[in-house]
Amino acid sequence: MIRAWLLPASLTLVGLLGGGSRAADGSPLTGLFVLVAFLLLAFVNSPLLFPRSLTHAEALRRSAADGRPVVYWRPGCAYCMRLRTRLGSRAHRAHWVNIWRDPEAAAAVRAANDGNETVPTVLVISPDGAETVMTNPSPAQVEQAFAT
Structure with missing residues (x-):
């Protein structure tokens, strides 16, 4: 903290x-x-600047229930700030997880990015349970994930 x-x-x-x-x-x-x-x-x-951060487990549970993407971020990350500000009020449609607060989330990001803690990393869980991971996506890609 x-x-x-x-x-x-x-x-x-x-x-x-x-x-x-x-x-x-x-x-x-x-x-x-x-x-x-x-x-x-x-x-x-x-x-x-960011919506209230959830734990990794809580974000996955909520994402499975409502289909919203999970955005892994950390304070001070310029790319995270860019994504957050470009999404504007739509940023609340995602579940935000601070990897500095949750070691389990940091481990999930490392697993998705070949051992690197590259953020923002966005996880989208489809209704059939398939997971799509996007590393440093554009705001348009995240908005597209909101639509699906």
């Missing part, structure tokens, strides 16, 4: 120090801009 917040906390601290330094030098507007920019970066890199 601490690992997920390390980058956002560091960015917030840098923003506070940089913004405070600029304000102390007589440029409060620049200081405010620096602070806001780093706070925005901290938010984008935090787990707050």
Whole structure:
């Protein structure tokens, strides 16, 4: 859990120090801009941007019941953020699993990606039980999985 917040906390601290330094030098507007920019970066890199993370077992159970895809992600991953932001409000149609919170999910991602923890990895379970794994898919591919 601490690992997920390390980058956002560091960015917030840098923003506070940089913004405070600029304000102390007589440029409060620049200081405010620096602070806001780093706070925005901290938010984008935090787990707050993503839907509530489930465990691997819970996501598989829910996916089997409702047919929604399972998206494995980790905080700070630029490709995960790209996928999440490009999906917008449709991102809640998937079950999101943070691989840093769930060792079982990290193992599943490694098994699907030749031992690498490459995220985002999307698992789609069809009604007949067949599994399709997509590594770093485009938002269009994930949206197509929503439709099936």
